[in-house]
Amino acid sequence: MPQTKPPILQLDDVRLTFRTRAGTVRALNGASLTVHEGEAVGLVGESGSGKSTLARAVLGLNPERSSRIEAGRILIAGRDVTRLSQAEWEAARGHPVAMVFQDPLSFLNPIMRIGRQIAESIERHAPDRRVEQRVGELIELVKLPSSLARAYPHELSGGMRQRALLAVALACEPRLLIADEPTTALDVTTQAEILALLRDLREKLGMAMLLITHDLGIVASACERLYVIYAGRVLEWGRAQDVFGAPAHPYTVGLFHAARADRDAQGRFATIGGEPPDLGETAQGCPFAPRCPKAMAECARAMPHASVLADGETHAVRCWLYPPTRESETAVERLGEA
Amino acid sequence: MRRFLVARLGWAIPVILAILIVNFLIIHIVPGNPIQALIGDFPAPPGYADQVRHEFGLDRPVLTQLGLYLLNLAKGQLGFSFANRQPVLGLIIERAQFTLLLMLPALAAAALLGIVMALAAAPRAGSLYDSGLTALSLVGFSLPIFWLGQLLVIVFAIKLRLLPAQGMFSLRTRLTGWAYILDVGWHLILPMFAVTIYYVAIVARVARASVLDALSQDFVLTAKAKGLSRRHVLWRHVLPNALIPVVTVIGYNFGYSLTGAILVETVFAWPGLGNLFITSIGNRDYPVLQGIFLLTAIAVVIANVATDLIYAALDPRVRAAGFRHA
Numbered sequence: 001m002p003q004t005k006p007p008i009l010q011l012d013d014v015r016l017t018f019r020t021r022a023g024t025v026r027a028l029n030g031a032s033l034t035v036h037e038g039e040a041v042g043l044v045g046e047s048g049s050g051k052s053t054l055a056r057a058v059l060g061l062n063p064e065r066s067s068r069i070e071a072g073r074i075l076i077a078g079r080d081v082t083r084l085s086q087a088e089w090e091a092a093r094g095h096p097v098a099m100v101f102q103d104p105l106s107f108l109n110p111i112m113r114i115g116r117q118i119a120e121s122i123e124r125h126a127p128d129r130r131v132e133q134r135v136g137e138l139i140e141l142v143k144l145p146s147s148l149a150r151a152y153p154h155e156l157s158g159g160m161r162q163r164a165l166l167a168v169a170l171a172c173e174p175r176l177l178i179a180d181e182p183t184t185a186l187d188v189t190t191q192a193e194i195l196a197l198l199r200d201l202r203e204k205l206g207m208a209m210l211l212i213t214h215d216l217g218i219v220a221s222a223c224e225r226l227y228v229i230y231a232g233r234v235l236e237w238g239r240a241q242d243v244f245g246a247p248a249h250p251y252t253v254g255l256f257h258a259a260r261a262d263r264d265a266q267g268r269f270a271t272i273g274g275e276p277p278d279l280g281e282t283a284q285g286c287p288f289a290p291r292c293p294k295a296m297a298e299c300a301r302a303m304p305h306a307s308v309l310a311d312g313e314t315h316a317v318r319c320w321l322y323p324p325t326r327e328s329e330t331a332v333e334r335l336g337e338a
Numbered sequence: 339m340r341r342f343l344v345a346r347l348g349w350a351i352p353v354i355l356a357i358l359i360v361n362f363l364i365i366h367i368v369p370g371n372p373i374q375a376l377i378g379d380f381p382a383p384p385g386y387a388d389q390v391r392h393e394f395g396l397d398r399p400v401l402t403q404l405g406l407y408l409l410n411l412a413k414g415q416l417g418f419s420f421a422n423r424q425p426v427l428g429l430i431i432e433r434a435q436f437t438l439l440l441m442l443p444a445l446a447a448a449a450l451l452g453i454v455m456a457l458a459a460a461p462r463a464g465s466l467y468d469s470g471l472t473a474l475s476l477v478g479f480s481l482p483i484f485w486l487g488q489l490l491v492i493v494f495a496i497k498l499r500l501l502p503a504q505g506m507f508s509l510r511t512r513l514t515g516w517a518y519i520l521d522v523g524w525h526l527i528l529p530m531f532a533v534t535i536y537y538v539a540i541v542a543r544v545a546r547a548s549v550l551d552a553l554s555q556d557f558v559l560t561a562k563a564k565g566l567s568r569r570h571v572l573w574r575h576v577l578p579n580a581l582i583p584v585v586t587v588i589g590y591n592f593g594y595s596l597t598g599a600i601l602v603e604t605v606f607a608w609p610g611l612g613n614l615f616i617t618s619i620g621n622r623d624y625p626v627l628q629g630i631f632l633l634t635a636i637a638v639v640i641a642n643v644a645t646d647l648i649y650a651a652l653d654p655r656v657r658a659a660g661f662r663h664a
């Protein structure tokens with residue numbers, strides 16, 4: 001599926017490390033990803049696979065002193081933000097990319113009224129607007145009662161807080177909204193409401209969305225394309241319908257089993273067996289190999305290039321089960337990834 | 339809010355009463371003789387001591403004395419100072435003013451300085467500036483205040499002859515109006531400096547920890563993500579959240595500051611409550627000691643209630659809890 005719209009966000013082989021007391025953590029190991037204007041893209045992976053780190057890297061929000069982008073590029077609407085200074089970041093955040101976070105209680109300032117927290121975004125990004133009126137509009141937009149402008153976060157339910165957090169981000173008038181597990185802290189009914197709201201908002205505002213989740217079910221209902229990430233590496237990506245129709249990477253297959261809550265003979269929920277990878281080592285081969293039910297000798301030796309699976313170049317995977325051909329390599333380049 | 343206040347103050351009355359009774363008994367159990375202290379070493383006629391003892395009611399059983407004291411207290415009478423030949427209430431109020439004159443500006447300055455220092459240091463945790471500040475506040479905190487006071491006197495009063503060493507007024511002149519105020523201010527500098535250093539160290543330590551804690555909170559990330567400047571995030575999001583524990587420390591210290599100045603007042607001969615306390619112990623001046631205990635207990639209670647109110651003003655979550663429980 002050739003994308004006609006220009007990319008709003010591009011990550012190109014990004015490597016990011018954290019320095020910790022226990023040593024270096026390689027959180028992103030050559031992550032590449034593209035979101036086009038207006039597009040809804042999912043980023044899926046187990047907990048600890050580097051999703052939040054990737055999202056934060058896009059806004060320069062990883063800890064300034066302990067994190068470092070070692071290689072690769074991050075482009076926002078074509079502008080390279082990989083090496084921005086803190087002052088430049090202050091000018092760049094919020095627009096055109098804004099972000100909502102996982103736990104809506106801890107991510108709202110507990111002692112500031114909801115309306116004020118929204119107003120701060122407006123004053124920063126659209127100062128000529130009539131702030132109070134605009135706060136009202138935004139609160140209405142996320143379908144909260146207007147009286148909540150004067151409420152404090154602790155007075156709201158989980159779902160309402162997530163809406164409030166959404167209003168804070170939307171007040172920046174973003175062209176891309178990054179939502180980092182926006183429904184993980186919520187119960188199932190509220191999850192569905194928030195997802196429906198996100199879909200509505202995207203249609204109404206025409207903004208792109210990068211939806212981060214560990215739950216493939218959420219991606220199915222909300223995203224056109226998706227990336228599957230493990231150990232800071234994208235292992236599979238493509239149009240949602242293609243990946244869902246024929247998941248290729250054993251890791252993706254494992255995630256599908258977990259999402260459908262398949263039970264094994266003992267009635268336990270299926271999870272992918274084994275331990276998450278040690279990010280302190282530079283893995284030579286595929287990071288998933290030690291846990292992969294289909295691991296082969298090659299897997300430990302090197303990471304394969306991407307191979308395109310579907311006709312129309314809409315689905316690609318990096319796995320030795322699908323050795324890349326020359327044609328597929330050029331196709332991958334045309335896909336704009338890897 | 340009203341019910342919260344009533345509940346807190348209602349609880350305070352039995353607490354203060356208990357403090358008074360315990361202190362009354364302690365003072366009277368501790369050996370020492372107020373009459374001897376009062377008459378001094380002069381040879382007095384044999385009946386005189388007994389007469390004085392009877393005059394002040396000191397020949398009655400301790401429990402009777404306690405009962406009488408509480409009865410008088412209920413009538414608003416704090417008694418009469420043997421040593422100062424003056425009603426206790428007036429004496430204590432006069433001295434408390436001098437103490438407040440010393441402590442209020444010192445505490446305010448310490449609070450401001452401590453918070454600003456912490457705000458500057460915490461975002462650069464681990465830097466040279468931050469480590470320096472931590473080390474300094476540790477030193478300031480552990481310096482004995484009388485030692486620091488004497489050091490200040492030696493350097494600024496005796497060696498450099500810049501500031502007066504002792505007291506609150508220049509003794510040989512009778513000043514009025516602005517000259518009087520300036521003179522008191524002049525005498526105030528050194529003792530206030532000593533107190534400020536001590537409290538700055540305390541406030542800076544607590545404030546640094548709570549600013550660091552607030553900085554690591556998730557909402558700081560939201561504030562940054564919307565593009566707010568570092569300064570805006572620090573002053574509008576981090577500081578108000580960090581103030582909550584700092585206010586507690588300042589508020590509770592404030593309650594004790596009335597008598598907390600004992601050492602400084604002694605070193606600088608500042609005529610405040612602390613000074614009165616020490617001389618009254620020497621004189622076994624029971625009514626004055628009792629009065630100081632009463633005032634301190636009341637001050638601590640009021641400071642704690644005020645702290646809770648400020649707390650509630652800063653934190654809507656506390657407000658909500660307060661309404662529900664009180």
Ligand SMILES: Nc1ncnc2c1ncn2[C@@H]1O[C@H](COP(=O)(O)OP(=O)(O)O)[C@@H](O)[C@H]1O
Pocket residue numbers: 018019020025027045046047048049050051052053054063066279
């Ligand atoms: N600030 C940090 N300092 C050190 N390590 C971190 C930090 N943030 C994340 N990590 C590590 O990076 C890896 C990826 O974390 P994260 O991006 O939060 O994963 P996810 O969001 O997919 O659960 C994890 O191993 C995590 O421990």
Ligand SMILES: [Mg+2]
Pocket residue numbers: 051052053180181
């Ligand atoms: Mg995460």
